[in-house]
Amino acid sequence: DAGVTQSPTHLIKTRGQQVTLRCSPKSGHDTVSWYQQALGQGPQFIFQYYEEEERQRGNFPDRFSGHQFPNYSSELNVNALLLGDSALYLCASSRSPSEAFFGQGTRLTVV
Amino acid sequence: SQKIEQNSEALNIQEGKTATLTCNYTNYSPAYLQWYRQDPGRGPVFLLLIRENEKEKRKERLKVTFDTTLKQSLFHITASQPADSATYLCAQRDGSSNTGKLIFGQGTTLQVKP
Numbered sequence: 001d002a003g004v005t006q007s008p009t010h011l012i013k014t015r016g017q018q019v020t021l022r023c024s025p026k027s028g029h030d031t032v033s034w035y036q037q038a039l040g041q042g043p044q045f046i047f048q049y050y051e052e053e054e055r056q057r058g059n060f061p062d063r064f065s066g067h068q069f070p071n072y073s074s075e076l077n078v079n080a081l082l083l084g085d086s087a088l089y090l091c092a093s094s095r096s097p098s099e100a101f102f103g104q105g106t107r108l109t110v111v
Numbered sequence: 112s113q114k115i116e117q118n119s120e121a122l123n124i125q126e127g128k129t130a131t132l133t134c135n136y137t138n139y140s141p142a143y144l145q146w147y148r149q150d151p152g153r154g155p156v157f158l159l160l161i162r163e164n165e166k167e168k169r170k171e172r173l174k175v176t177f178d179t180t181l182k183q184s185l186f187h188i189t190a191s192q193p194a195d196s197a198t199y200l201c202a203q204r205d206g207s208s209n210t211g212k213l214i215f216g217q218g219t220t221l222q223v224k225p
Contacts (some may be wrong), residue, residue: 004154033212042115042200042215043155048155056210090154097211098143102154 002027004059004093004103012109013081021076021106026091031055032074033100034066035090043090049074078108114219117201117216124191125224132186132219134201141203144184145174149218159186167191184189191223 005024006027013019033049045058049068063079072093076106078085088107092100116135124130137184143162147155161168161177161184163192168175188195198218205212 006154021204031211035213038219040119042117042202042217043213045205045212045214048210048212050210055217056208058212090212092154094211097158097209100145100157100211100213102147102156105152105154107152 004029004091004101006089006091006103006106008106009064009104010107010109012111014109015083018079018082019026019081020107021078021089021091021108022065022105023074023076023091023093025072025074025091026101029093029095029101030072031094032068033092033094034074034076036060037088037090037093037105039087040071046076083110112207113203115129115201115214115216117199117205117219119217119219120174121220121222123222125170128191128193129151130195130221130223132201132221134186134216135159136184136186136203139203139206140182140208141181141205144175144177145202145213146173146186147200148185149200151198155200167212169188178205189214190219193225194222196221196223 033048034046037043047057068074088105091103141166146158149155176185200218201211
């Protein structure tokens, strides 16, 4: 079992650009959540996808959007990047609310 | 709104000693709390879950307590080793939904010196 895999591992983008991050959940998991973790802070919930629908959203602007595919994999898209979007983006998969398995994260740097 | 607070100051201890990390929560009484370990630049790794009706839970050298009166959880690592050096995160489930959304503390960094 490969666990939760995210790609790419690192990414550097310029202000104003758009970025897409990808996540493959752990085998058997149908729910994917995305978190943003700024340096020195705990992860902050962005949104969660279940059955290809956004089921819950955190306090993030509409520039952050996502998608879940029939195979449960997911994408996080961020438009009009700001310097403040620089962070570690984490994907977590689960099949029940009491568990969450995290990927290794994507380090996004906006310059 | 729900809030989780952890000591943001790094904890430095000597190898072999017991490390104790604190997690305080407000504005909500969670059914359970979770503890994660996070190494630099990596995703959090689940360690332990303790439910509100469990006063204490152990896993190898790890021990977690849950005091609903104090609204606090303590995380202990006994016989600490340099390999235990990492950031430890406390999390609770968002009480306003049943989706499993997690609310994290800011984490406490533990440094174990040989």
